Amino acid sequence: MVIDPSSGNDEGFALVAVLVFMLIVAAVVAPFALNARTRLMIASNEIEHDRLSMVADGLVNVVASELFDGSGAERLPLNAEPARCHAGHFSFDLRVQDHGGLIDLNAASDPLLTRGVASFGFDPKRAEEIARAIIAFRSPPHAFTAGVQQQSSLGPRQNKFAVFESVSELQEFSALASIPLRDLYGVFTVDLKQGSIALAKAPKRLRNVIDGSHDDEAGAQDKSGGTVYTIEITARRDGAGIAGQAGLIVEKSSLTAAGFRRVSRMPAVETGDSGLTSLAPTAGCDALFGSAVAQILGRWS
Template identity: 30%
Template sequence: MQHRRDLSDRPPFAVRNREGFALITVIWGLGLLTLLGATVIVGARYRVRTAQADGSVLASAAAAESAVNFAIASILSSAPNTSFPTRCRMPGGEQADIVVEEEVGKIDLNAASQPILERFFTALAQDKTRGARIAQSIVHFRRPPPRKEAGNQTTASDNRTTQTNAANDAKISSFSSILELDQIDGMSPTLLRSAMRYTTTLSGRPQPIPEAMTPALRLVMGLELGRANRRRPALPGHFTVRAHVRANDGSLYIREALVSIGATSTQSYTIREWRRGDIVGGSMDALRAREPVQACIKF
């Protein structure tokens, strides 16, 4: 009789089943909450790191633009020891490598002779046929279109109009920016990016001044490298100011500005164009190997 009472005291099978299912549900719920919590924590950490990276890039970009402005101010100053390239430390601790390239030391797309253009683009493209085709296309691109003559009778007013139209045609037909190289037959995106560092539309010279050429351009043109001396930019003139800025966390930002300094009597300088610079092979290693020796701006 006692044995039967013990069996009757046990809960029914269905009740035990429900209790087991409830326990499994609770365990699954706790696991799901743990997984969601871990996901939220990981997501928050990722957002924090992304925000820090974005903030570092923005700070580096601001420091690079400040370095460009610092270089312009240094060129305009009368300090005798102002020369480039130079390296210094920005107020935020970023390391800045500043280079000033004179446009008279570059290949002028509007004035360079066809042999100079052919030699330059053949060296860049490593293809003589392609280099000759690009040089011919550039010469054709900058050639003014033929003028149309309405008749044989002309007056002084007509002559003035014809001269004005000819000047306008020549202006329209020439290169206004080195970015217009992408309209030249045979110019690939890779070749365009390489040529942009060595070309200009502002020097007005049939060939670059050797003393103002960068070592990289001298190498492309097959000239002797010589010594890479620090040089004070000659005023007035047109310059490309390039600032390589490396933040404390290692991020790199490059900013360029095409600047005319002392070209007009009304303004001391004019920034013609802002550019986002490219990382050149070896630049990162070179920057990491150097340490700034002094502050750019002394308070």
């Protein structure tokens, strides 16, 4: 039998050709496979985020019900102090602010507004000027000065001559425009319609600038149940960077079966906000949400 010496070369060339072809196919397919995997991970993370957000939103309703039926007001911190609990593979961060401890933009006097503005680090003179601009913004015009408007350089371009409808209107003031909206919501309210504040319910930022013993507008001993609350909850899977958040202002209402109504949503909490996480003491979820809800959370995965 005669062996053709060129046949080995043909087979080797064919093998090389197949390998080159496979490399080309892999080079073309690999980016598509990687892109598909990335999209799958993104979709999975979005689903997890949405699921955690829905749980957080539901827990806001649970806490609101507890506050307005009286069972939660006795055991939950009402001055924005953070609390945290673990259940199953998840952690839940909670912060509740009774609006009785905030300054109402439509009812507070010049001195109280000045203290609220000063809590953002303004010196007393500038804080007083901004407070006067706030009062001018909300106050109706005087009959003898109609058409004449003395504008403060610290306020908006034009006064509203009507009540504040939202705390977010403060960002129209040039002096306050750079302050994060969440921080403004942590000091002021438009939902209480009350000229004084309860110092025991005031957040730390306000307690640092208000001395209840020298301020008739600060009721240091008022610990009664409130009618308006800000409730913020963040839900996280342990060991994961994905979080779901819900923050709402809720108001007591006899017109709904739940006993309260949602007034508005809060600006979103940034992931890793230390105000809701690293400083939050750990407690049992039954202490925050009740034993029945804690059991459900413990079984949830």
